[in-house]
Amino acid sequence: MNSRPAFPLVLTGPVIVFGGPYSNLHALDALLDEARRLGVSPANMISTGDLVAYCADPRGVVDRFRETGIKFIRGNCEDQIAGGAADCGCGFAPGGECDRLSADWFAHAMRELDDERRAFLGSAPERLDLVVNGLRIAVVHGAATQQNRFVFASTPARVKARDLELLDVDAIFAGHSGLPFSETIDGRLWHNPGALGMPANEGDPRVWYSLVAAGAEPGTLSIEHRALPYDHAAAAAAMARAGLPAEYARTLVDGLWSNCDSLAAPEAAMQGSKMAPARLAFSRHADLRWPIVDRSDEVQDDGAPASVDFVGLETLWINTGSLCNLACAACFMESTPRNDALAYISAAEVAGLLDEIARENLGTRTIGFTGGEPFLNGELPAMLQDALARGHEALVLTNAMKPMRRHREALLKLRDGYGERLALRVSLDHYTCDLHELERGANSFAPTLEGLAWLAREKFAVTIAGRLYSGEPEAIVRAGYARLFAEIGLALDAFDPDQLTLFPEMDASAGRSRVTPAMLANANKSGRDLMCAGARMAIKRKGASGPAIVACTLLPYEKDFELGPTLADARGAVSLTHAHCATFCVLGGADCAA
Numbered sequence: 259m260n261s262r263p264a265f266p267l268v269l270t271g272p273v274i275v276f277g278g279p280y281s282n283l284h285a286l287d288a289l290l291d292e293a294r295r296l297g298v299s300p301a302n303m304i305s306t307g308d309l310v311a312y313c314a315d316p317r318g319v320v321d322r323f324r325e326t327g328i329k330f331i332r333g334n335c336e337d338q339i340a341g342g343a344a345d346c347g348c349g350f351a352p353g354g355e356c357d358r359l360s361a362d363w364f365a366h367a368m369r370e371l372d373d374e375r376r377a378f379l380g381s382a383p384e385r386l387d388l389v390v391n392g393l394r395i396a397v398v399h400g401a402a403t404q405q406n407r408f409v410f411a412s413t414p415a416r417v418k419a420r421d422l423e424l425l426d427v428d429a430i431f432a433g434h435s436g437l438p439f440s441e442t443i444d445g446r447l448w449h450n451p452g453a454l455g456m457p458a459n460e461g462d463p464r465v466w467y468s469l470v471a472a473g474a475e476p477g478t479l480s481i482e483h484r485a486l487p488y489d490h491a492a493a494a495a496a497m498a499r500a501g502l503p504a505e506y507a508r509t510l511v512d513g514l515w516s517n518c519d520s521l522a523a524p525e526a527a528m529q530g531s532k533m534a535p536a537r538l539a540f541s542r543h544a545d546l547r548w549p550i551v552d553r554s555d556e557v558q559d560d561g562a563p564a565s566v567d568f569v570g571l572e573t574l575w576i577n578t579g580s581l582c583n584l585a586c587a588a589c590f591m592e593s594t595p596r597n598d599a600l601a602y603i604s605a606a607e608v609a610g611l612l613d614e615i616a617r618e619n620l621g622t623r624t625i626g627f628t629g630g631e632p633f634l635n636g637e638l639p640a641m642l643q644d645a646l647a648r649g650h651e652a653l654v655l656t657n658a659m660k661p662m663r664r665h666r667e668a669l670l671k672l673r674d675g676y677g678e679r680l681a682l683r684v685s686l687d688h689y690t691c692d693l694h695e696l697e698r699g700a701n702s703f704a705p706t707l708e709g710l711a712w713l714a715r716e717k718f719a720v721t722i723a724g725r726l727y728s729g730e731p732e733a734i735v736r737a738g739y740a741r742l743f744a745e746i747g748l749a750l751d752a753f754d755p756d757q758l759t760l761f762p763e764m765d766a767s768a769g770r771s772r773v774t775p776a777m778l779a780n781a782n783k784s785g786r787d788l789m790c791a792g793a794r795m796a797i798k799r800k801g802a803s804g805p806a807i808v809a810c811t812l813l814p815y816e817k818d819f820e821l822g823p824t825l826a827d828a829r830g831a832v833s834l835t836h837a838h839c840a841t842f843c844v845l846g847g848a849d850c851a852a
Contacts, residue, residue, distance in 0.1 A: 267386065278335075278455050279308070313497055316366070348360065395430070396425045398425070408734060411525070415441070417696065417727070419446075433451070456509060468483055572793060582594060597630075601800045602637070608796070624652070627655065652676075654682050684706065689735070771836075772836065807823070807824065816836065
């Protein structure tokens with residue numbers, strides 16, 4: 259999909275762009291009527307794919323495209339239907355709610371479409387390149403490297419920017435997610451016209467499309483996000499006659515999706531919020547973001563910050579040092595091959611902390627080791643031996659790359675001596691190479707998989723730490739990891755949060771700057787649910803004479819969260835006065851328990 263076709267299609271005059279018709283012939287005919295009213299010929303109409311999906315008339319929709327010559331690209335539904343697959347290829351795990359409902363319409367579509375119509379769907383390109391007013395535009399279904407990847411308004415800009423760079427275009431017109439939006443990223447445009455076949459989850463049965471035209475100056479566009487009313491009642495009745503899922507038929511009538519599993523959390527939270535049609539002017543200097551979310555009615559809780567009482571040292575984290583073999587794009591520790599702000603802690607210093615645990619009878623179960631990359635600290639094997647010999651469980655957070663493999667013999671000895679009391683949690687930021695390496699850097703995916711395969715082959719206790727930074731719904735991300743685990747033969751359950759931990763993103767510049775009691779209550783959490791109730795972390799600052807204890811693994815540099823030089827000093831309550839407390843632990847729903 260990355261290679262650009264030799265001859266892009268140059269279009270003049272207004273262009274109608276629309277997402278999945280989803281077998282909704284009533285909506286498609288209404289759009290054709292609207293195009294005639296606007297004077298737009300079918301030659302200037304483009305669909306982002308998924309012609310056939312939830313609704314009742316797959317044959318009628320396919321025949322309209324054949325009759326009119328409307329251009330379209332292959333979405334995941336086209337590929338699956340043309341290939342005679344068993345499901346729609348949307349990316350959800352088999353057996354889930356979306357999979358169950360999709361099975362009905364997919365079987366209906368396969369019955370309705372003969373070989374000729376299926377071949378027509380499969381004959382469309384996977385990418386269409388346009389030139390409008392001098393701007394190079396790639397029309398894709400989901401994303402540049404993954405046809406069925408969901409991209410939303412809330413998807414981080416750097417993820418969208420990566421796709422724009424890979425396709426080497428001025429704009430991407432994409433579909434798949436079902437919700438319309440436009441956003442400029444570094445002088446380029448990401449545009450989703452919305453889906454034609456289903457409403458946009460706003461509590462209104464209308465559907466959405468876009469009218470795109472040349473702007474007043476070369477290299478500019480006029481983009482109109484337009485709502486289209488149509489005979490939704492007739493479309494729903496046709497679904498009922500075809501015996502298709504009542505949940506999807508109701509959506510055509512009430513405008514609300516039956517479930518939000520396919521949505522990222524910010525989009526799911528906007529269910530029932532109506533959007534206002536808009537005309538946008540795109541240029542390389544424009545700062546566009548549509549729709550604009552109205553948060554004027556959001557209650558701002560400016561009360562005193564909540565605090566968390568210390569209930570006991572269940573886990574002691576040891577920061578082995580801030581140096582890392584990688585320089586990730588968004589590392590909260592700012593770890594790089596050069597950042598030694600946190601020095602290597604020594605085995606003797608860790609032994610002193612373990613002595614205090616024993617002396618004070620603190621009952622600590624787990625000693626966790628984090629960094630930087632813990633295996634860069636040459637004394638890590640000795641620390642692990644000490645902790646395990648004293649009866650603790652040990653957990654190491656690692657990227658499983660070359661630094662870990664240098665310690666293979668020591669790890670095998672520890673495994674032989676202590677079995678599953680030694681566990682390793684491997685950081686794998688995404689289930690695809692492309693997005694993992696967007697965060698971790700080039701040539702980091704395959705070495706991590708190699709290290710992971712070695713750990714699994716040698717029967718170490720292994721879990722995975724992933725992230726939700728791609729902006730995809732959690733159900734999709736877990737299904738993606740499940741496919742990866744199956745491909746590499748890793749016997750982990752991606753749907754078990756203990757085996758695959760997915761962390762939310764942290765952005766100290768966005769959202770709330772602290773946590774209040776009301777926020778805890780709204781999130782259905784108590785202080786006991788947070789890491790700082792039962793864990794502390796030992797760090798050693800560069801130039802310091804010894805370790806210090808901090809309240810949280812996320813805040814090693816914050817002096818306000820440094821509690822003293824000993825574990826005894828660290829037993830007090832912790833005030834939740836940092837943005838990470840809010841965005842990561844409470845609102846983000848992170849579970850940092852060892």
